[in-house]
Amino acid sequence: MTSRTTISLALVVASSLIIGCGKPPPPATDSRPASGSAAGVPQSTAAPAAATAAIRDITFDDIKLELQKGEPFTRDRLTPRVADLERQRVRIRGYILPSFQQSGLTQFVLVRDNQECCFGPGAALHDCVVVRMQPGQTAEFSIRPVAVEGRFRVEELRGPDGRHLAIYALDGERVQ
Numbered sequence: 001m002t003s004r005t006t007i008s009l010a011l012v013v014a015s016s017l018i019i020g021c022g023k024p025p026p027p028a029t030d031s032r033p034a035s036g037s038a039a040g041v042p043q044s045t046a047a048p049a050a051a052t053a054a055i056r057d058i059t060f061d062d063i064k065l066e067l068q069k070g071e072p073f074t075r076d077r078l079t080p081r082v083a084d085l086e087r088q089r090v091r092i093r094g095y096i097l098p099s100f101q102q103s104g105l106t107q108f109v110l111v112r113d114n115q116e117c118c119f120g121p122g123a124a125l126h127d128c129v130v131v132r133m134q135p136g137q138t139a140e141f142s143i144r145p146v147a148v149e150g151r152f153r154v155e156e157l158r159g160p161d162g163r164h165l166a167i168y169a170l171d172g173e174r175v176q
Contacts, residue, residue: 139175
């Protein structure tokens with residue numbers, strides 16, 4: 001990842017530090033429309049390139065860690081479930097964290113809940129996923145829940161002070 005991309009992501013994450021986390025995600029449902037896109041539900045601009053491997057449906061509860069408030073993250077805290085998801089194609093539902101850009105998003109933060117994001121008091125590192133869309137793929141901002149498909153990775157994103165801002169990433173293939 002380039003330093004410009006890292007700085008850009010860190011700014012998006014850091015700009016959201018004033019909001020807290022903790023509500024459960026919306027119920028998982030199949031968000032794929034029968035044909036075309038459902039009204040108001042964003043879709044990526046192109047079909048996913050790597051649509052051959054099976055997609056595992058996961059929720060934010062599947063990537064939850066047992067960390068106490070203020071406890072630093074270390075990789076030995078990863079659960080067997082999270083370790084099993086590494087590099088797997090997944091679909092996870094959540095909300096796109098608002099930023100200054102509304103369309104043509106090539107990267108964004110997916111959060112558990114749209115009322116409270118993952119970066120404020122009581123925030124949990126496992127309640128957000130940094131999504132970087134694959135080349136040629138983009139997403140549109142929506143206030144509605146979205147389903148994001150892509151390869152899941154554990155990737156530590158740290159702020160200028162060295163503290164973790166995020167620990168999960170997704171190589172995004174499609175947003176519905």
